Amino acid sequence: MKFLAWIPFLSPMNWIQSAWYLLLIPLALGVSMIYKAMRVTDIHAYWRQVGVMTLQVVLAITGLAVGLILFVRYIIPMT
C-alpha cells in the first residue's frame, strides 16, 4: 500500500525513510565503480575489486557508527 502514491523520480521514496541507512550500500557501490574504473590495473579484476572496496567502505562506516554509539552511550555519561 505504501507504494501506491509513489511516482518514481518525482516523489521521494518515503517508504524507505525508516531504513535510510541501508542506502549507504548503493552509495558505496557507485563510488567504488567510479574510483576503481580509474585505479584498477587489471581490468579483468574490476568487478571483484569494486566488490571488495564496497565491502570495505560499508564495514568502515558501520564500525565508525558503532564506535560513535558506544562513545555517546557509555563514555560521555561517565564524564
Added chain:
Amino acid sequence: MTGPSKRQDTHGQDSPGRSSNRPLAALLAWLLPGLGHMYLGQRFRGRMILLGTLFLVTFGVLIGGVDVVDMQRDRLWFIAQAGTGPIAFLLDLLNQALLKTASPGTQAQFTSLGNLNSTGTLYIALAGLMNVVVIIDALAGPERAHDTPGRRSTDR
C-alpha cells in the same frame, strides 16, 4: 607518471603511444562522465565511469525525487553536483519546471524532507565530486595502455 607521448605496457615499461589532447579529454569528461577516457582510448574505464555516475545520479533522484538538485535553494550542494556536467543542470531545470512552478499542495507532495533529501542530494554531490577526480585523471592522469590488462608501476 610518464610523459604525455608515452604509455606503459603490461610490464610497466614505457612504449610510444598515440598523443592525445588532454584538455579536450578533460572537457569531454565534464560534458559526459567517462567520455574523456573513451577519447583517450580507455573505453572500458570510460564505460564503467559512465555507468557508475549514472547509477549514483539515478539512485539519488529515485530516493529524493527531482527536488534533490536545486541550484537556488541548495547552492553549495549544487556546486558539487555540477561536477557531473550538463546532467546536473538538466535535473535542476526539471526541478524548476516541474516543482517550483507547481501549486503549494503539489510542491508539498513531491518535496523530499529529512534523511531522504540529504541522502539523495549526497548521492548526486558525490557523483559530481567523483567526476571532478575523473576530469583530473583525464587531464593529468598516468598514461595507460588502451584497455590492455596490466599493472601500473605505482600500484600494488
